[in-house]
Amino acid sequence: MDDGEKIDRRTFIEKAGFYSFWLTLAASVAGVVKFLMPDVFDEPSTSFRLGKPEEFTKDGGTRLEDKNLMIFKDPEGLYAISAICTHLGCIVGETPAGFACPCHGSRFDKQGIVAGGPAPRNLPWFKIYLSPEGYLMVDTAATVTIGEKFKI
Ligand code: FES
Numbered sequence: 001m002d003d004g005e006k007i008d009r010r011t012f013i014e015k016a017g018f019y020s021f022w023l024t025l026a027a028s029v030a031g032v033v034k035f036l037m038p039d040v041f042d043e044p045s046t047s048f049r050l051g052k053p054e055e056f057t058k059d060g061g062t063r064l065e066d067k068n069l070m071i072f073k074d075p076e077g078l079y080a081i082s083a084i085c086t087h088l089g090c091i092v093g094e095t096p097a098g099f100a101c102p103c104h105g106s107r108f109d110k111q112g113i114v115a116g117g118p119a120p121r122n123l124p125w126f127k128i129y130l131s132p133e134g135y136l137m138v139d140t141a142a143t144v145t146i147g148e149k150f151k152i
Pocket residue numbers: 085086087088089090101102103104105106117118119
């Protein structure tokens with residue numbers, strides 16, 4: 001024996017239609033809301049602060065390990081060279097002659113120009129500029145011609 005309430009076919013179809021309508025409507029509204037509020041993935045900034053110009057009084061080099069970047073200062077100005085090998089992306093090390101890649105032996109001179117090995121391109125130089133707040137900035141998304149130094 002069944003104590004549950006029996007529903008007839010007509011009632012079942014009416015209820016199924018009613019719930020299907022509201023379920024479809026809710027899914028449509030959710031789709032519209034998702035469309036209006038897309039997922040946004042913040043990319044890290046390609047520009048970062050080096051410091052105040054007065055911090056760069058001495059000539060020499062500074063290696064920024066976390067940025068894979070080398071900053072140099074000489075009497076002509078400041079410049080930033082990528083430490084990422086243009087062959088397959090290993091990190092180059094400094095040598096007395098310039099830079100050398102430990103992975104496949106590419107060598108670059110002190111300006112980052114390929115001096116040997118499989119590297120197809122020179123190490124890029126990145127743009128250095130002064131922020132409105134007076135800080136020296138590097139933009140790793142903007143390259144400059146090799147030899148173009150920022151006068152400080
Ligand atoms: S990754 Fe530098 S030589 Fe291959």
